[in-house]
Amino acid sequence: MSGSFAPGRLLLGGDWSPEQWDPATWDEDVELLREVRANTVSLGIFSWSSLEPEEGRFETAWLDEVLDRLDMAGIGYFLSTPTASPPPWFSLAHPDALPVRPDGVRLTHGSRDTYAVSAPAYREASRRIARLLGERYGDRPGLRGWHLHNEYGTLDHGPHAARAFRAWLRARYGTVEALNRAWCTAFWSQGYSSFAEVEPPRATQYLPNPSQAIDFRRFSSDEMRAALREQREEIRAAGSQAPVTTNYMLPTWNHLEQWSWADELDVVSLDHYLDTAGPDAEAHVAYGSDLARSWSGGPWVLMEQNATGIKVDGRTLAKSPERMLRHSLGYIARGSQSSLFFQWRQSAGGAEQWHGALVPHAGRDSRAFRGVRRLGEVLESLAPVAALPEEGPLVEAEVGLLWHADGWWALETPDLPSAQLRYGEEQRATHRSFHRAGIPTDFVRPLADVSRYRLLVLTCQYPLSDAEVTWLEEYVEGGGHLVVTYLSGLADEHLHVATGGYPGRLRELLGVRGEEILPLPAREVVTLDDGTVAEEWTELLAATDAEVLARYTHADLAGLPAITRARRGAGTATYVSARWTQESRDTWLRAAAQELGIGPTLPGAAERGLEAVRRRGHGVDHLFLLHHGDRTVRVQAKGTDLVSGASAAPGLAVPAGGVAVLSLPPGTAARLLP
Numbered sequence: 001m002s003g004s005f006a007p008g009r010l011l012l013g014g015d016w017s018p019e020q021w022d023p024a025t026w027d028e029d030v031e032l033l034r035e036v037r038a039n040t041v042s043l044g045i046f047s048w049s050s051l052e053p054e055e056g057r058f059e060t061a062w063l064d065e066v067l068d069r070l071d072m073a074g075i076g077y078f079l080s081t082p083t084a085s086p087p088p089w090f091s092l093a094h095p096d097a098l099p100v101r102p103d104g105v106r107l108t109h110g111s112r113d114t115y116a117v118s119a120p121a122y123r124e125a126s127r128r129i130a131r132l133l134g135e136r137y138g139d140r141p142g143l144r145g146w147h148l149h150n151e152y153g154t155l156d157h158g159p160h161a162a163r164a165f166r167a168w169l170r171a172r173y174g175t176v177e178a179l180n181r182a183w184c185t186a187f188w189s190q191g192y193s194s195f196a197e198v199e200p201p202r203a204t205q206y207l208p209n210p211s212q213a214i215d216f217r218r219f220s221s222d223e224m225r226a227a228l229r230e231q232r233e234e235i236r237a238a239g240s241q242a243p244v245t246t247n248y249m250l251p252t253w254n255h256l257e258q259w260s261w262a263d264e265l266d267v268v269s270l271d272h273y274l275d276t277a278g279p280d281a282e283a284h285v286a287y288g289s290d291l292a293r294s295w296s297g298g299p300w301v302l303m304e305q306n307a308t309g310i311k312v313d314g315r316t317l318a319k320s321p322e323r324m325l326r327h328s329l330g331y332i333a334r335g336s337q338s339s340l341f342f343q344w345r346q347s348a349g350g351a352e353q354w355h356g357a358l359v360p361h362a363g364r365d366s367r368a369f370r371g372v373r374r375l376g377e378v379l380e381s382l383a384p385v386a387a388l389p390e391e392g393p394l395v396e397a398e399v400g401l402l403w404h405a406d407g408w409w410a411l412e413t414p415d416l417p418s419a420q421l422r423y424g425e426e427q428r429a430t431h432r433s434f435h436r437a438g439i440p441t442d443f444v445r446p447l448a449d450v451s452r453y454r455l456l457v458l459t460c461q462y463p464l465s466d467a468e469v470t471w472l473e474e475y476v477e478g479g480g481h482l483v484v485t486y487l488s489g490l491a492d493e494h495l496h497v498a499t500g501g502y503p504g505r506l507r508e509l510l511g512v513r514g515e516e517i518l519p520l521p522a523r524e525v526v527t528l529d530d531g532t533v534a535e536e537w538t539e540l541l542a543a544t545d546a547e548v549l550a551r552y553t554h555a556d557l558a559g560l561p562a563i564t565r566a567r568r569g570a571g572t573a574t575y576v577s578a579r580w581t582q583e584s585r586d587t588w589l590r591a592a593a594q595e596l597g598i599g600p601t602l603p604g605a606a607e608r609g610l611e612a613v614r615r616r617g618h619g620v621d622h623l624f625l626l627h628h629g630d631r632t633v634r635v636q637a638k639g640t641d642l643v644s645g646a647s648a649a650p651g652l653a654v655p656a657g658g659v660a661v662l663s664l665p666p667g668t669a670a671r672l673l674p
């Protein structure tokens with residue numbers, strides 16, 4: 001990962017599928033792209049059957065023509081390897097390369113993402129087409145980067161996966177005895193006598209083995225990463241030095257260990273789809289962006305968002321052009337070098353013909369297209385934002401939030417004390433609290449250097465390895481302030497509960513000993529004696545070596561500790577045994593940050609619906625002001641708004657729904673006028 005993707009300007013455009021249209025439409029598209037000042041498309045993502053209509057017979061003339069048009073028009077492109085969607089001939093020739101579901105059903109072509117990643121025929125065909133594209137297009141002037149595959153994430157439970165899983169397990173555990181210990185196979189008579197007996201988790205009579213389940217998720221991520229690496233190697237062997245990316249996906253599923261994947265990439269890219277049309281959509285933009293920037297270790301690429309709609313419960317709700325603009329800048333404020341969309345021209349046929357687009361079915365004469373034109377103007381005025389700081393982070397954050405794919409996968413294993421807590425939702429809840437307070441956050445990789453974070457929060461990190469426990473202890477000893485929530489540190493990396501009191505892995509660091517985990521019935525809330533309110537999760541807890549910050553007040557937990565704080569070395573370790581409601585989480589975390597002197601980017605802004613994010617640039621800071629509130633606000637600073645050209649020195653009015661991006665000397669303050 002280079003952490004230095006700097007295309008010289010912000011990228012605007014989207015997935016473009018010329019194979020769905022005739023050459024006259026290509027010409028119109030190029031004109032329209034120019035009209036909105038778009039400078040980038042993503043191409044070839046699902047073009048395998050157009051590029052290789054029969055095994056070994058390649059048809060590239062159409063793509064040559066398309067790229068020639070783009071080059072002539074000065075429009076850049078991410079070129080994809082089309083391996084997310086093998087053509088029917090491939091599946092028919094290699095039925096063993098179709099994925100098998102846990103219930104044993106082998107899927108059939110007819111949609112997309114129908115591949116068994118461990119199947120040799122699939123891997124070979126993928127390498128071949130990657131090599132071909134690399135050789136043919138690797139030095140094209142308009143090539144911004146390689147978009148390898150699309151949203152890796154098809155899990156296969158078939159025979160090829162079984163073979164590869166066994167090899168992975170052998171490498172991880174060495175002996176079958178070690179595997180038996182790690183998976184606690186003595187439970188329910190699952191003891192294996194050889195690796196050959198092990199299968200991927202498949203449909204079985206009752207609950208599956210959780211250790212097997214999490215190892216399969218880890219294996220699948222590693223296996224897909226190996227496939228990605230092979231494609232990258234083919235591209236490099238073909239002589240192309242263009243940056244390499246693959247698009248991650250949020251928020252619905254998570255099949256990748258994002259940090260280790262980022263190590264393979266020149267830049268992380270993210271497809272981000274909102275799941276609420278309410279005010280939380282803005283918090284969600286911030287969440288996706290902070291994750292992507294953190295995974296990338298610097299700038300990143302927003303590869304896809306929806307231009308016009310937000311899908312909620314099967315309905316596509318409106319996203320107005322103004323909101324789309326604010327969201328686009330929300331991503332860019334937090335390190336994206338782009339505002340790219342799925343997709344450029346709305347399809348007239350096929351499975352996603354109702355998905356939003358920059359050129360909607362209605363065509364150029366539409367609110368959506370006018371919105372894109374406006375976005376194009378704004379992004380052009382923000383060109384200087386794309387330049388990177390000479391050193392240091394793009395966004396300075398003093399709060400770190402641990403993100404660990406293991407935590408997500410662990411919470412997807414069945415029969416935990418409560419099935420109500422989803423990893424992604426819990427991370428969002430904590431991130432949302434800081435977002436609502438206007439306090440910037442980074443996500444943090446396990447075992448990373450976290451010395452620059454004054455506050456580190458672990459939300460529902462159920463498994464922790466020995467090394468991770470030591471890492472947390474050292475952080476606190478060294479003066480860090482750690483906050484650990486319920487459902488963290490209960491188990492080791494094999495998902496074995498650490499016995500002797502909860503949360504066993506962190507009991508000493510936190511100075512607590514829990515005896516029982518006591519989820520609350522649905523919709524029941526309880527109040528702690530500091531006034532905060534909890535739902536879903538409580539614990540019967542004793543403070544063995546920690547101060548009690550808040551106690552339960554209900555039923556037989558009345559008077560017992562709920563929130564504790566231990567002093568260790570130069571730092572503190574706080575344990576929150578109850579799951580706060582969102583409002584209580586907001587109140588408590590904001591106060592915890594304030595206590596450490598960690599404040600918002602622009603004091604008073606968040607309360608008025610004004611999102612303020614400072615993105616560091618080359619010798620300059622860019623203060624993004626995105627106004628989601630309903631009354632004009634005024635901001636004063638020694639700088640100029642790049643969008644309107646107005647000086648902010650006398651105070652700049654940002655109207656409700658509006659945006660401004662102030663170019664400021666590094667570190668200079670801005671203030672909200674009353």
Ligand code: GLA
Binds near residue numbers: 249304
């Ligand atoms: C994903 C894919 C796109 C498209 C969009 C919209 O993120 O990458 O091809 O399917 O979702 O559903």
